[in-house]
Amino acid sequence: MSVPRLAAGLAVAGVGLWYLAAVFVPGEGAAAPPAAFTSSAQCRECHATVYAEWERSQHAYSWNNPATRFLSNDFANHDCIDCHASRPVFVTGIGERVLPREERRVEGVDCISCHELPDGGMAGTIADPRAACRPVERIELVRPEFCAGCHNQHKTVDQWRESAWPARGMDCLACHMPFRGGDPNAGRDHTFLGGNDLAMLRRAVTLAGRREGETWVAEIENVGAGHAFPTDERSRTADLFWRPLPAAGAEPGPWRFLHRIRDPYRTETDLPITLLYSGERRPLPIADPEARGAIEVALFYKRSPYWEDPSAPDPEREAILVHRIRLEP
Amino acid sequence: MKPLPPFAVLPLLLAALAACGDEVPPAPAPAPFPLRAVVDAELAALDRALAAEEGPARGEPADVEQVHGLLEMLASATGAMREIARQEASGLGDPAVSELARVLADPDAKLAIRVSAVEVLGAIDTPRAAAVLLARMEDPEPLVRAHAAWRLGQGAQGWVVPGLVLRLKYEKDHETVVWIAGALARFGNFAGLGGLETVAATAPGEAVRASAGARIAEILAATSFPDLAALAAEWRRGDPGRRLPAPPSSPRTDREVWRLLSRLREFQLRGVDDARWVVSALDRRAAELTARALHDSEVKTRVHAAQCLERMGPRASVAVDELLAGLAEPFLAPHAADALGAIGDPRAAAPLAALLDPPAGYGLRLAAIRALGRLDADVPGAARDRLRSLFAASETPEVRQAAAESLVRLGEGGDEAVLALADLLVSRAVEPVSSEAVLREHLARRAEAGDEAARGALAEWDARALATDRILAPGEAEASRAARREIVRKLVGGGE
Numbered sequence: 060m061s062v063p064r065l066a067a068g069l070a071v072a073g074v075g076l077w078y079l080a081a082v083f084v085p086g087e088g089a090a091a092p093p094a095a096f097t098s099s100a101q102c103r104e105c106h107a108t109v110y111a112e113w114e115r116s117q118h119a120y121s122w123n124n125p126a127t128r129f130l131s132n133d134f135a136n137h138d139c140i141d142c143h144a145s146r147p148v149f150v151t152g153i154g155e156r157v158l159p160r161e162e163r164r165v166e167g168v169d170c171i172s173c174h175e176l177p178d179g180g181m182a183g184t185i186a187d188p189r190a191a192c193r194p195v196e197r198i199e200l201v202r203p204e205f206c207a208g209c210h211n212q213h214k215t216v217d218q219w220r221e222s223a224w225p226a227r228g229m230d231c232l233a234c235h236m237p238f239r240g241g242d243p244n245a246g247r248d249h250t251f252l253g254g255n256d257l258a259m260l261r262r263a264v265t266l267a268g269r270r271e272g273e274t275w276v277a278e279i280e281n282v283g284a285g286h287a288f289p290t291d292e293r294s295r296t297a298d299l300f301w302r303p304l305p306a307a308g309a310e311p312g313p314w315r316f317l318h319r320i321r322d323p324y325r326t327e328t329d330l331p332i333t334l335l336y337s338g339e340r341r342p343l344p345i346a347d348p349e350a351r352g353a354i355e356v357a358l359f360y361k362r363s364p365y366w367e368d369p370s371a372p373d374p375e376r377e378a379i380l381v382h383r384i385r386l387e388p
Numbered sequence: 389m390k391p392l393p394p395f396a397v398l399p400l401l402l403a404a405l406a407a408c409g410d411e412v413p414p415a416p417a418p419a420p421f422p423l424r425a426v427v428d429a430e431l432a433a434l435d436r437a438l439a440a441e442e443g444p445a446r447g448e449p450a451d452v453e454q455v456h457g458l459l460e461m462l463a464s465a466t467g468a469m470r471e472i473a474r475q476e477a478s479g480l481g482d483p484a485v486s487e488l489a490r491v492l493a494d495p496d497a498k499l500a501i502r503v504s505a506v507e508v509l510g511a512i513d514t515p516r517a518a519a520v521l522l523a524r525m526e527d528p529e530p531l532v533r534a535h536a537a538w539r540l541g542q543g544a545q546g547w548v549v550p551g552l553v554l555r556l557k558y559e560k561d562h563e564t565v566v567w568i569a570g571a572l573a574r575f576g577n578f579a580g581l582g583g584l585e586t587v588a589a590t591a592p593g594e595a596v597r598a599s600a601g602a603r604i605a606e607i608l609a610a611t612s613f614p615d616l617a618a619l620a621a622e623w624r625r626g627d628p629g630r631r632l633p634a635p636p637s638s639p640r641t642d643r644e645v646w647r648l649l650s651r652l653r654e655f656q657l658r659g660v661d662d663a664r665w666v667v668s669a670l671d672r673r674a675a676e677l678t679a680r681a682l683h684d685s686e687v688k689t690r691v692h693a694a695q696c697l698e699r700m701g702p703r704a705s706v707a708v709d710e711l712l713a714g715l716a717e718p719f720l721a722p723h724a725a726d727a728l729g730a731i732g733d734p735r736a737a738a739p740l741a742a743l744l745d746p747p748a749g750y751g752l753r754l755a756a757i758r759a760l761g762r763l764d765a766d767v768p769g770a771a772r773d774r775l776r777s778l779f780a781a782s783e784t785p786e787v788r789q790a791a792a793e794s795l796v797r798l799g800e801g802g803d804e805a806v807l808a809l810a811d812l813l814v815s816r817a818v819e820p821v822s823s824e825a826v827l828r829e830h831l832a833r834r835a836e837a838g839d840e841a842a843r844g845a846l847a848e849w850d851a852r853a854l855a856t857d858r859i860l861a862p863g864e865a866e867a868s869r870a871a872r873r874e875i876v877r878k879l880v881g882g883g884e
Contacts, residue, residue: 095750097750097784097786098784122819125859125860125861125862125864125865126859128860128865129856129858129859129860130859132856133821133856134821136661137661137664137695137699138657138658138660138661138664141657142657151687155655156654156655156656156657156688158687158688158691158719159691160722160751161722161726161751161752161754161755162750162751162754162786163786164819165816165817165818165819211655212656212657325558325658326557326558326560328558363859367858
């Protein structure tokens, strides 16, 4: 190669590199991106608010949750791993069932699970080439199909599709990832509130009662969930109990079981599916002769279907009280 | 002169770079791992091959009255009369199967008649009759299920093994478990030994425990093994000494396996888990077919097929070559590494050692580090050195943990690696369960070698193990792990 030709080549290459640097390299304020994302903790530096929200969420807890560990036999039940420590959704495909990952399982469903792209880049709802992770805009992030790979394993997304909620423009994010303070400019909340939040539980269903002759009829209605109540994991259980109201000053007796709302495990072939679907109202007569006077009825929610002593459950200690009503003649 | 627009510089830049560059030989491409629709093609071929056999029932339709008469006689007669009825019934053949199936499915039919129908179907012993019996393994009546399992075990339809294994997963009736396990053993599948042992030891009711004990005695006598543990170990090792009865192999059995493998791509994990559970409990032939499924164009099939092979362990040694090739397929590779570790074949050592560093992806590197620890004496010295340096470098807590676990398993890490694992028990940055297992193995190994202090530590360790029969209270797991960390630290001299 001749020296002039080499010099010309180098000169043109220099100009070209200057051009590329000016156009594509972020200016001051943008940190260098990591070579590879090996932990969601890497996201914390720039996204402290989101990270703190996620850290409190069930997604962050999906691997270490004691109930999950117990119910999955410490993940010896392999089919739980796919969703509880999934590969990135963008890698396995939107709407496709997710696959399990080898690494950072302890972080559960983390930033990388939802935001990492097949090329190792990051997806966001807004593109920002000046941010360290250079997010590109991927609108799929806000669509129900994005959640479906995991959350339709127990038909939650199908339940939503069959409800009146899509027609109202209410999707997964509307309830579970609302804008912070209702302000679209503030970004979406990443605590993913659901059955773990008492206020949401209370909004999901109403509990009422009426008299039919001598019999009380409790009535539960799914008014606020765009899917069944409860939904998703089969372990989630809502139980209705009743008991006679004691005379003034007396201690109330033990709660008496009335009705269970749940999708049984596949091995519980002798149990019916009793989920309360979106918009469904379910009357529950209380035929016990002791229920003819004043009674109270309560709805309890649990993340496990098991009571410590099935013959004498103690819902006030073992479950979350969602609603409680007094019915007096 | 008009200045050039910025984009015009690009072609010049490229031209200049091209002019300057000398030719660089391209990097060698990794060995291709061909993908194709394996499962669909295999299933279609077997369906075609078996279609002729599975046409409509041959012969005249059975005389319904004759069938019912024989069922009544079987249900009520004894001695020679009953034997005559049984022989006549077995001659009914396939034409009677549909009527017998109808009787069995009739919830209003007397139980004794339904059980007789099971007996007749067992005596007919054709694929069609066996398919009806297999379907009745979901009958609500336990007696029907137990009899169906027994009759299937007496027959010659070895292709029912996968179906029986699936029923083991869901069966709650102890007597039925006993007969399923017995039937499987007759077909050379020993997946039911654990259930049999549990029933024999813990089932309520002396009769069912005795029944399980009798089946165990039969199985041990038939296989010439001294005890269930030795038999189970031989089964898990893949019967290297060929001491077990050869499982039946036939196109029909293969088709059952392919049907299971076709479920691995389903969206709902329920079906996937069933299929994975069954395939993992099958024999070497199933491992061979599963190894072929590693080439399926559907990624879920590939990944879950590798998981099946991992769970088979050494019984899947026939799949080692395909798994090694699968290390080149990005989606499959970490799962192939897991499977190679579980199989424990020495051929995997060098290929896994080559994956300890980038450009192997992070997940694949972790899987390779962990897998090497399971290969025991076969790991080359250079790989052991690299594991030590990965442990020392602390690239991430996960890499350090994986390296420490492998070093302890290989007897290489000394007290430093043992202490590191003990400390990681209380770290929130890693999953502690694998470290717990490795530490317990370490204590047990030392105790077995006569180390009295380790024996004591092991007893303490087990006393502080996590409860597995209930949901742990908040902080309970952490407290248990903190206590066990101290047990280990005290033993190896790192404690206060």
